[in-house]
Amino acid sequence: MMDFLDALFRGLSGLARALHPRNLLAIARKTPLYGPLAVRSVRRRLLRNLLVGLSLGSGIVVFLGLAASFGGAAEGTAGKTRDLSLPADVVALGALSPDSRPVEELKWVAQAGSYETFDRWRAASSLGTRWVVGLAPGGRLWGLLGLPIPEGPGEVFLPEGLAAGHLRVGDSVSLGATGPAGFAGRQYRVSGVFGTASSDALLGEAVVMPLDELLDLRQTLAVTTGPEPAVTTGPEPAARPALAGPNSFAVWQRDAGDLEGLRRRVATLFPEATLWWAGLPASRAYQSVGGFLSPGNLVLALTFVLAGLGVFNVMLLSLLQRKVQLGVLKALGAENDEVFLLLLLEGSFMAVGGTLLGLGGGLTLVRLLDRASLVPLHLTVGNLVWALALAATSFLLAAWLPATLCRRASPIQLMAGRRLYVNPRSTCAQCGRCGGF
């Protein structure tokens, strides 16, 4: 064990030394000699080298496919979206059924001063397409969600900017609503116009805030009303009250949103309600799927470990088959670092080929799966960068050990086809229990 650790330490420090700019420059100078040799060697063993490239390439394909699936799943789980536009920093609450899709179907209500927003609509008017919020004065979350949200025609409050003098209270307006069945227009009567001049800070913000601001689904807030006022501001009550009807709300916030503050506000609004955060916080759910150290990402890293093992096996096989030739090269005067360079160059050609193959295959796979699957796939530039970085690292480590074994071996050791040991010290060979390579 100590031998192995010692060898590992020596190997890594050797790798660090080899990556010194001075060494890299020296190696680059020798490339004209060993580059063609490496190219020749790769061409002569095309099938075997193709296998190495395929190992690495398939690692990248699997990585990209899984990363895209996890990315889509993460967004699906956490509802992280960029196309839900809300007019206030908070307070977007809505009833969720188990199979609801928050982005498209959320019937949300938001506290906005003395109003409650009961719906959002996309309005097609001469001013262009705008988001419109429907406000219900004093509605108190529309009867605590016990009542159905009224179908149109009904009343709407329009932002001042949208009205812009063309619409007045009492006018009819055609509003387009995006629902599960598609886009539908409905007639509403304008009940009011709100604008920046409003003394209500939230209302003011609702108008001036860019409506495409990114909001995250942070948590689900469970609400029930009891016979006695019972506002719970702590964690989930030990004896959870029986729930009836729509009783939970998706809570959407900007990144800096304060969940506890929001709950306090809702609790103030409903002094008779019992409130608790239901289920896993969405932010944590997102982390568990899309976070850096999520199980998904560990599985992704594992794909590269497997791909790296594939590359390692073939590289090692290549070395073992060519011990004599590499020994002859050393006998003729090739320095240890030059033989190391030769093997790394050979490997690099395979790595570049495999990476290109993997990227092409991965992107194609993701596109095909995205078309075929109901679950959306989401691939980011970060995924591609990670794939490249992991491919380079796994390849370097996989190619490095065989190349190092060969660099350390004496010409005689190689020419005689003797076993190579991780630790070059003779005691390691004397022991020989591991069998060497």
Added chain:
Amino acid sequence: MKPILEATSLARRFPVGDGVWALKRADLGVVQGEFVLVTGPSGCGKTTLLNLLGGLDRPTRGDILLRGTAYSKLDESGLARLRRRELGFVFQFFNLLSDLTAEENVALPMRMIGLPKAEMVTRTKELLGVVGMSHRSNHTPLEMSGGEQQRIAVARALACSPTIVLADEPTGNLDSRNSEDIMELFRRFNRENGQTFVVVSHDPGFSGYADRVVRMHDGEVAEVEKKESSRP
């Protein structure tokens, strides 16, 4: 005449089991232009001695001087550079690089020392002509017979005009006709160009080619026979 290669009290022990002394003690000096044949029964340490002389292995005891440079003072890179510039090798199993053609195999040592391309091409053609292999210049080793491969190996060993050519059983894998041809080739280079050779062979029948025959037994130099008459 002062030797260009001088080995003093060379010994080599391999760490196998309790340790095996493949070479117990060898003192040897080789002068410029000499043809030395090292002979002896299997396991007497001939190849070990040659490997040490060629800087392919490190002695357990003793040291070697080549033109005044002590091997013990050189690190691995230094030894590699020394092999590249001062030594030529011919092996029993030819050991040509199978990925390269005959021409490329001969040119490889010259590329390693950075010879200009024009000079390299001329020299390669010249050497292939001398060993009678011009017609095989574009063939790979797998397309050649053993005798042909060994001729290419000889040309490769001579490519950089080394101080000494070390040949380890160069005829060990050849029939008698090809063996004679290779030894003739060595002798021709030795006599016409003054090339120094140290040839290891278990066959004492080749002693007629040598200026000096070193007989080894049980890891030690048992006898040195000088053969002045063989020189032209």
